[in-house]
Amino acid sequence: MYWTGFTPDEAREILVNKDKSKRDKRMELAEAIDIFVKDGYNIGIAGFVNSRQPVAAIHEIIRQGKKDLTLSFQSAGLAVEYLAGAMALDPTRCSIKRLEFAYWAHESFGISPLFRYLAESGKVELEDWSNFNMSARFKAGAMGIPFIPCRSPLGSDVMQANRSKIMECPFTGDPVALLPAAHPHVAVIHVQEADIYGNCKIKGPLFTCPEIAMAAGYTILTCERIVDHERIINDPNRVNIPFFAVDAVVEVPFGAYPGNCHSHYYFDERHIKELQAAGEAFRKGDRKPLENYYTHYIYEVKNTAEFLSKIPYKQLQHIQQIEIRDFRLIHSVSRSDNGANAKSPAMLHRQLSSGR
Amino acid sequence: MEILDTYADDFSPQEMIVVAGARLLENNKVVFAGTGLPMVAITLAQLTHAPGIIPVFEAGAVGPRLTRGLPLSVGDSRTTSKAMYLQGLNSAFELAQRGFCDYGFIGGAEIDVYGNLNSTMIGDFPALYQSPKVRLPGSGGASDMAASCERTIIIMVHEKRRFKEKLSYLTSPGFLDGSPGARKRAGLVGKGPYRVITTRAVLGFDNETRRMKLLATMPGETVQSVQENTGFDLLVDDNVYQFEPPSREEIRLVRDEIDPEGYFIKKIIK
Numbered sequence: 001m002y003w004t005g006f007t008p009d010e011a012r013e014i015l016v017n018k019d020k021s022k023r024d025k026r027m028e029l030a031e032a033i034d035i036f037v038k039d040g041y042n043i044g045i046a047g048f049v050n051s052r053q054p055v056a057a058i059h060e061i062i063r064q065g066k067k068d069l070t071l072s073f074q075s076a077g078l079a080v081e082y083l084a085g086a087m088a089l090d091p092t093r094c095s096i097k098r099l100e101f102a103y104w105a106h107e108s109f110g111i112s113p114l115f116r117y118l119a120e121s122g123k124v125e126l127e128d129w130s131n132f133n134m135s136a137r138f139k140a141g142a143m144g145i146p147f148i149p150c151r152s153p154l155g156s157d158v159m160q161a162n163r164s165k166i167m168e169c170p171f172t173g174d175p176v177a178l179l180p181a182a183h184p185h186v187a188v189i190h191v192q193e194a195d196i197y198g199n200c201k202i203k204g205p206l207f208t209c210p211e212i213a214m215a216a217g218y219t220i221l222t223c224e225r226i227v228d229h230e231r232i233i234n235d236p237n238r239v240n241i242p243f244f245a246v247d248a249v250v251e252v253p254f255g256a257y258p259g260n261c262h263s264h265y266y267f268d269e270r271h272i273k274e275l276q277a278a279g280e281a282f283r284k285g286d287r288k289p290l291e292n293y294y295t296h297y298i299y300e301v302k303n304t305a306e307f308l309s310k311i312p313y314k315q316l317q318h319i320q321q322i323e324i325r326d327f328r329l330i331h332s333v334s335r336s337d338n339g340a341n342a343k344s345p346a347m348l349h350r351q352l353s354s355g356r
Numbered sequence: 357m358e359i360l361d362t363y364a365d366d367f368s369p370q371e372m373i374v375v376a377g378a379r380l381l382e383n384n385k386v387v388f389a390g391t392g393l394p395m396v397a398i399t400l401a402q403l404t405h406a407p408g409i410i411p412v413f414e415a416g417a418v419g420p421r422l423t424r425g426l427p428l429s430v431g432d433s434r435t436t437s438k439a440m441y442l443q444g445l446n447s448a449f450e451l452a453q454r455g456f457c458d459y460g461f462i463g464g465a466e467i468d469v470y471g472n473l474n475s476t477m478i479g480d481f482p483a484l485y486q487s488p489k490v491r492l493p494g495s496g497g498a499s500d501m502a503a504s505c506e507r508t509i510i511i512m513v514h515e516k517r518r519f520k521e522k523l524s525y526l527t528s529p530g531f532l533d534g535s536p537g538a539r540k541r542a543g544l545v546g547k548g549p550y551r552v553i554t555t556r557a558v559l560g561f562d563n564e565t566r567r568m569k570l571l572a573t574m575p576g577e578t579v580q581s582v583q584e585n586t587g588f589d590l591l592v593d594d595n596v597y598q599f600e601p602p603s604r605e606e607i608r609l610v611r612d613e614i615d616p617e618g619y620f621i622k623k624i625i626k
Contacts, residue, residue, distance in 0.1 A: 130497065130499045153502065156529050
């Protein structure tokens with residue numbers, strides 16, 4: 001057995017020795033990445049596929065040219081695709097060494113051409129898991145135990161392509177999979193609201209963000225907005241990550257753009273397709289569109305604000321409108337045969353898209 | 357209910373499998389849904405005969421009403437609309453592992469005669485695992501659903517290259533090697549595949565041998581045409597029948613209300 005990231009004992013040691021005072025942890029994104037992300041680190045990437053991915057933090061990691069990274073995540077799209085593109089263009093500047101993951105693509109937006117490029121040319125070490133496996137591994141890390149039993153996916157080749165052990169349950173005698181805890185060196189997480197100490201509230205699905213933060217040695221938290229501490233603790237049940245699990249708090253509006261951030265903005269379909277097309281061109285041998293993309297949107301800009309200044313305002317407004325509009329049931333379909341008042345999902349998708 | 361003379365005049369293979377998927381779903385069941393066509397099928401079932409279906413999305417949402425439009429991801433904000441429980445991936449998969457999820461609704465790139473699915477890689481495994489011929493996105497939550505939902509319903513494009521004697525890689529377990537009790541012996545809790553809905557057929561599995569069995573042909577297909585597009589020998593049910601085409605109303609709901617942008621319905625699956 002070997003560990004990537006911290007071993008369980010090292011991970012505990014980090015926390016034992018950490019300054020747990022309630023102190024102002026605000027800093028600039030560049031500073032946070034410089035302090036907490038080192039070459040060779042295992043990075044826990046939060047979010048899920050293209051939702052609430054820590055895109056702004058990843059762009060900064062690319063600008064700072066971190067190398068030999070291990071990426072740990074369940075399902076991801078944009079964040080990891082950006083890193084893959086940087087490596088595809090110049091592996092001496094930014095590189096991924098290893099992946100511990102379940103899924104890498106963009107769901108309805110299609111496959112990830114740059115992941116295919118890296119994987120099929122053998123440029124990254126792959127370790128396959130399922131989503132539940134990765135989530136449970138972070139949970140084990142968060143619980144401070146070295147491994148966790150899990151049912152899935154026993155009997156599959158996924159279990160042959162990773163470090164899980166299959167053993168007989170000492171109580172039932174049935175086979176069970178044991179998964180090693182995951183303790184990334186650093187977690188990068190984007191949320192909606194945090195106070196200056198790092199207490200945060202997540203809206204919409206939590207994904208595995210709380211577990212990743214609790215499992216990692218260090219956590220960089222970017223947020224749409226910093227809110228008053230009193231407001232956060234007004235409803236302590238709703239604090240999803242406690243301040244002492246957080247090492248840097250960075251206010252980055254649109255920090256998950258062009259992905260979705262629940263209650264702030266929906267996907268920017270147009271921009272995702274632009275990145276996607278550049279990646280696909282690269283995979284097929286034309287590196288120019290990808291080079292242009294990275295130069296224009298990442299390397300030539302200082303920060304997220306400058307990146308966003310290159311996106312048409314109307315495009316940003318559009319994805320906010322889709323997200324924040326007070327959706328109502330538009331149609332009511334009643335069936336004469338069963339009398340059920342089933343409600344329809346709306347046509348508003350079409351209405352909104354036509355407004356672009 | 358309006359019948360027979362209300363069949364749609366034209367429909368795509370994707371629309372046919374969505375309609376077939378919807379019709380198979382029972383009311384008041386908990387259905388763990390993968391991305392894409394399963395979401396469309398569940399929504400169609402909710403709008404027709406099964407308003408009480410409880411969808412579960414792996415990113416966290418349980419029992420949403422999808423009133424904000426069709427989600428483009430199982431984790432996007434649209435999956436959360438009026439959800440009754442909203443935590444994260446661990447909680448969703450724990451529900452399945454515990455036995456709360458009646459059906460898992462998934463797809464894959466390749467399937468074998470025992471309903472095992474591959475969504476990881478094409479090539480020589482394990483020898484060339486680190487540099488596969490074609491790298492696919494990976495399991496995501498499909499293998500978890502296949503492992504722990506009580507039954508699975510699989511949606512596939514029906515092509516010979518996808519219905520294979522031997523998979524490159526077994527991502528999502530079906531009946532494994534098909535031997536009696538194979539799933540139980542491996543430590544899996546769900547009963548395994550229930551139906552495979554394809555662009556050409558509705559298939560089930562033989563109780564004795566657990567081999568895939570043709571139950572119904574889609575409109576325009578025959579037993580022979582289905583077999584010709586399958587890379588292994590199919591069992592054929594004694595009562596094999598022609599699946600009823602989509603009704604006008606089903607097609608209207610899919611096109612006008614559920615997926616008006618054609619995100620999943622118009623997509624050509626490669």
